[in-house]
Structures are given as structure tokens and as C-alpha cells.
Amino acid sequence: MNMTSVLIATLTVGGIGLLIGILLTVxxxxxxxxxxxxxxxxxxxxxxxxCGACGYAGCNACAKAIADGExxxxxxxxxxAATAAIIADIMGVSVEKGGRxxxxxxxxxxxxxxxxxxxxxxxxxxxxxxxxxxxxxxCEFGCYGLGSCVSACPFDAIHxxxxxxxxxxxxxxxxxxxxxxxxxHIISLEPVDAVAEIACSSREKGKTVMSICKSGCIxxxxxxxxxPTGSITIVDNLPIIDQSxxxxxxxxxxxxxxxxxxxxxxxx
Numbered sequence: 001m002n003m004t005s006v007l008i009a010t011l012t013v014g015g016i017g018l019l020i021g022i023l024l025t026v027x028x029x030x031x032x033x034x035x036x037x038x039x040x041x042x043x044x045x046x047x048x049x050x051c052g053a054c055g056y057a058g059c060n061a062c063a064k065a066i067a068d069g070e071x072x073x074x075x076x077x078x079x080x081a082a083t084a085a086i087i088a089d090i091m092g093v094s095v096e097k098g099g100r101x102x103x104x105x106x107x108x109x110x111x112x113x114x115x116x117x118x119x120x121x122x123x124x125x126x127x128x129x130x131x132x133x134x135x136x137x138x139c140e141f142g143c144y145g146l147g148s149c150v151s152a153c154p155f156d157a158i159h160x161x162x163x164x165x166x167x168x169x170x171x172x173x174x175x176x177x178x179x180x181x182x183x184x185h186i187i188s189l190e191p192v193d194a195v196a197e198i199a200c201s202s203r204e205k206g207k208t209v210m211s212i213c214k215s216g217c218i219x220x221x222x223x224x225x226x227x228p229t230g231s232i233t234i235v236d237n238l239p240i241i242d243q244s245x246x247x248x249x250x251x252x253x254x255x256x257x258x259x260x261x262x263x264x265x266x267x268x
Contacts, residue, residue: 006195020062045086047078051154054078066091077101078155078173100193101174103158103167106186107143108199108260110164114139117212120146130183138212141201143186152181177179196241196252199260203236217260218266223252 018110020130043063050058054075065071066087073095074084080100088095118135126148128162129135135144157171158178165178169192179187198217201207202209208268219237231245232252239252239261252261 034062036067039063041090042066042087045079045083046076047083049078049154051078051175051177053173053177078175080173100191101188101189102169102172102192103174103176103178104190104197105143105165105167106188106201107141107164107184109137109139109213110145110162111144112144112162113215115212116163125151125264126181127183139202139209141184141203142213142216143256144184148180148181148183149178151186152177157219191243196246196248196250196261196263198239198241199262200238200258205237205240209237215258215260217258220257222255223258223261226251226255244254 005230022051039060040063043060046059046063048059052058054062054071054077056071056075059076062071062075066073066075066115073087073091073093074081076083076087081095083085083094116136116138117135117138118134120129120132120134122132123169124146126144126146129144129146135146137144144162145160145165147160147165149158149165150160154175154177155171155173157160157168157173159168160166165182165187165208167178174189179189185199190197194259200215200217202216204212204216206220209218217238219234221234224232224234228249228251229245229247231242231247232239233242234240248263250263253259253263
């Protein structure tokens with residue numbers, strides 16, 4: 001092999017490599033995906049727990065949706081008002097301030113108040129118990145106490161105490177996972193300091209309730225009759241509180257003979 005052939009081969013390979021490099025550079029610029037800087041900044045502001053409470057597949061997806069205008073700046077319930085304010089600043093918009101929410105369990109029937117009347121031996125899951133006809137308690141409306149909500153909570157904010165779900169208000173991020181996980185539909189997200197709540201979900205008449213639960217609402221109506229703002233009505237033997245007119249006077253709390261109307265945070 002003479003030197004001419006080697007030189008030609010070297011130049012040819014080098015030329016091809018140079019052309020490929022130039023082509024890749026051009027294609028890289030032409031086909032480059034333009035990333036909105038706001039998306040990256042919003043993603044950095046989000047908690048990063050990827051819990052899905054916002055309705056999107058993780059924090060990055062939520063950040064993109066907010067940057068694209070498809071989601072509100074306060075779309076992340078876990079981050080709360082502080083995160084919403086940061087994102088609003090990134091987006092150059094304002095955000096309305098709302099009160100913090102927490103999960104509330106509308107039941108007081110632990111084993112001491114609502115003893116088991118049957119032995120449930122199935123899977124320790126509320127949905128399984130629902131399919132089997134109940135968890136062993138006589139009240140068909142109350143907490144099954146098998147922990148589907150506990151398993152669903154990504155923040156360790158809900159636990160079972162004597163077969164009754166209890167929420168740690170300080171740890172709760174209002175992600176709503178427990179609400180969706182409860183087959184009894186007795187968990188809701190409520191303003192942490194706005195209204196009184198009814199810790200019962202039974203629609204049974206008072207006589208029946210008294211025979212199966214020591215703390216269940218008996219539908220006596222004392223709360224409704226004593227409410228100075230008329231914020232309470234009795235529907236299907238259970239008080240319903242109008243959150244928009246409740247002034248947290250606590251008269252209903254004092255009048256309730258079963259002590260199932262509660263302010264979980266101090267009354268103003």
C-alpha cells in the first residue's frame with residue numbers, strides 16, 4: 001500500500017466524519033425541542049412528591065400544564081398557598097388566597113363507641129369488606145377501620161386508632177387520596193378553620209343509632225334549633241352545616257347531646 005492510498009483513505013474518512021458532524025449539528029438545532037424556562041422553574045417550586053393529587057402524572061407534568069396555561073397556578077394542593085404564590089410570580093399573575101384544607105373523617109364510631117357485632121375475616125382492606133357486606137359493625141354508614149385510607153396517604157397523615165381513621169391535621173396536605181380511597185365516602189376535604197364538622201354519617205333514625213353506636217347522631221335537631229345564624233338543617237336524620245354562613249360560635253357544639261359536632265381547631 002503506497003502513501004497516496006493511505007492519504008486518500010484518511011482524507012475520505014475524515015471528510016465523511018466532518019460531514020456527519022455538521023449534519024448532526026444542523027439537525028440538532030432544527031429538531032431541538034424548545035423548553036419553556038418557566039416549566040423548569042415551576043417544577044423546581046413544586047414539592048416533587050409526584051403524588052398525582054393535582055390530576056397530572058407527577059410534578060413535571062403538572063409544571064408543564066401550568067406553564068402552558070392548562071392548569072391554575074394553585075393546581076398543586078400539596079404545596080399549598082406558599083407554592084402557589086411562587087408559581088404565580090413565575091407566571092406573572094396573581095393568585096387568590098384561599099384557606100388551607102385538611103381531611104376530615106365524618107365518623108366517631110371506634111370499637112368503644114360502636115362495638116363489632118360480627119367478625120370480618122377477609123382481606124384487611126375497606127373495599128374488600130364492602131364487597132363482603134361490611135367490616136363487622138352494625139352501622140352501615142360508618143368507618144370500616146381497615147385502613148384503605150392509611151395505605152393511600154403519601155404523607156403518613158392518617159392512622160387507625162381503635163379501628164377508626166384519624167387524621168393528623170398538621171401532616172395532612174389535602175391531596176385527596178384518602179377521600180378517593182374510602183368506599184364509605186365519609187372523608188372530605190374541609191377548611192381547617194372555617195366551619196364546624198359533623199363526625200357522623202349515619203342516616204338511621206335516632207332509636208336505631210342509639211342501639212348500635214354510642215356517639216352516632218340521633219337527629220334530635222337541637223343543633224339546628226339553637227343555631228343563631230340558621231346554618232344547620234336536618235336532612236335524612238343528619239345535620240348539614242352551611243359552611244358559607246357558619247360563624248363558629250360553637251353553640252351547636254355545646255347543645256349536641258352526642259358530642260359529634262366539632263371544631264378540630266380552636267374557635268375564634
